[in-house]
Amino acid sequence: MAGVAGRLARLRCSGALSSPLQVTRFPALQLHLCGPAMRASQKDFENATNQVKLLKKDPGNEVKLKLYALYKQATEGPCNVPKPGVLDFINKAKWDAWNALGSLPKETARHNYVDLVASLSASSESSIQVTPAADRKQPGSDALVVTSQDGITTITLNRPDKKNALTTQMYHDIMLALEAAGKDDSAITVLTGNGDYYCSGNDLTNFTDIPPGGVEEKARSGAVLLRDFVDCFIDFPKPLVAVVNGPAVGISVTILGLFDIVYATDRATFHTPFSHLGQSPEGCSSYTFPKMMGPSKATEMLVFGKKLTAREACTQGLVTEVFPDSTFQKEVWVRLKAYSKLPPNAMRISKQVIRNTEKEKLHAINAEESNILRERWLSDECMNAVVSFLSKKAKL
Numbered sequence: 001m002a003g004v005a006g007r008l009a010r011l012r013c014s015g016a017l018s019s020p021l022q023v024t025r026f027p028a029l030q031l032h033l034c035g036p037a038m039r040a041s042q043k044d045f046e047n048a049t050n051q052v053k054l055l056k057k058d059p060g061n062e063v064k065l066k067l068y069a070l071y072k073q074a075t076e077g078p079c080n081v082p083k084p085g086v087l088d089f090i091n092k093a094k095w096d097a098w099n100a101l102g103s104l105p106k107e108t109a110r111h112n113y114v115d116l117v118a119s120l121s122a123s124s125e126s127s128i129q130v131t132p133a134a135d136r137k138q139p140g141s142d143a144l145v146v147t148s149q150d151g152i153t154t155i156t157l158n159r160p161d162k163k164n165a166l167t168t169q170m171y172h173d174i175m176l177a178l179e180a181a182g183k184d185d186s187a188i189t190v191l192t193g194n195g196d197y198y199c200s201g202n203d204l205t206n207f208t209d210i211p212p213g214g215v216e217e218k219a220r221s222g223a224v225l226l227r228d229f230v231d232c233f234i235d236f237p238k239p240l241v242a243v244v245n246g247p248a249v250g251i252s253v254t255i256l257g258l259f260d261i262v263y264a265t266d267r268a269t270f271h272t273p274f275s276h277l278g279q280s281p282e283g284c285s286s287y288t289f290p291k292m293m294g295p296s297k298a299t300e301m302l303v304f305g306k307k308l309t310a311r312e313a314c315t316q317g318l319v320t321e322v323f324p325d326s327t328f329q330k331e332v333w334v335r336l337k338a339y340s341k342l343p344p345n346a347m348r349i350s351k352q353v354i355r356n357t358e359k360e361k362l363h364a365i366n367a368e369e370s371n372i373l374r375e376r377w378l379s380d381e382c383m384n385a386v387v388s389f390l391s392k393k394a395k396l
């Protein structure tokens, strides 16, 4: 356990991975950046750390390292933490950048940080997304877009540059969006992705944001989040449709067993590499997959990580219908618009008649899978796989 905790701690590098180094987009924040000639106050500094999160364009690794070093110097003073090992590339680069600032006073580092952020903001001014609070469908981030039209509420995963990997915030936002969609006046609800991927599964950087309670606490809260997330799909009251616009990985595949219809482009693939990641099945797939495709085909996917083409997934019953990529969007939406005109109450009740007999069982399976995963996340097999991915040594 100490080894696992140590590796995670190194990954975090004293909070580095959850520090403002991560360039993600957040709803608008008021900014009061100081000009270069003025000294930066603590407030300016705090505003600048928020401003970094608003940058739409990734400023590149060199600038990110500079920002990181100045941030650490401004908040903690000169670098006096042990130098990471040579193989710990990411943290070593960060350590080097911080250490290079020597004994630069905290106040100067703060000022330089604010200046650097101001120059970055000026060069990407138009990229800041200002979303009036009243227009927001759900709080937290623009990595999820919810629209309602023609009787269809569509939840779109919107992190195309990260292949729509699911951050912790996105799990929460999807739950909120599903809760709202279950109650709104739309007839059906759709989950889809923006960009070339449907979803690359759990964002593996979720493993790096370790709370004060340590990795055990992280695994415990992760298991609660997973269970709550999957419960929302089990309980969703209306017809739920997946429009799989590209490859799908991990949890985005397993929960398809809880959807009522799955339409896929012929470019989509379905991949659940749990053993490769030292993990185990979730999303009730340990029950739904063997039930729909038989135990041996399910084992090929869930134990051996066999990646299915869209057509294979259709043959196995995971996908309802496959469409040529060139006509996918058009054909699917024409079909869904027609379905959405059917009487909504009849559709909702029919769905419930089909699904309700299994609900209790699914909840129990979900709880059990989440518990087992909690243990898996603490295993060396899992940690090694996550570290390999994050240090760019492995991908699927």
Ligand SMILES: CCCCCCCCCC/C=C/CC(=O)SCCNC(=O)CCNC(=O)[C@H](O)C(C)(C)COP(=O)(O)OP(=O)(O)OC[C@H]1O[C@@H](n2cnc3c(N)ncnc32)[C@H](O)[C@@H]1OP(=O)(O)O
Pocket (backbone or CB within 6 Å): 161, 162, 163, 165, 166, 168, 171, 200, 201, 202, 203, 204, 205, 206, 207, 218, 219, 222, 223, 225, 226, 249, 250, 251, 252, 277, 279, 282, 377, 389, 394, 395, 396
């Ligand atoms: C104890 C912790 C608990 C946390 C809370 C958990 C709550 C619920 C957990 C439910 C569990 C689910 C299990 C799973 O979903 S397992 C599946 C996990 N997914 C992966 O392993 C996929 C990893 N990604 C890849 O292998 C490849 O990126 C790809 C998907 C095959 C695509 O390869 P390609 O070459 O086309 O593209 P890039 O690799 O260059 O990707 C572009 C950038 O996107 C980043 N990326 C992609 N996927 C992920 C991901 N899943 N997590 C984090 N980042 C991802 C990739 O790093 C690139 O970023 P960069 O441009 O900054 O380099």
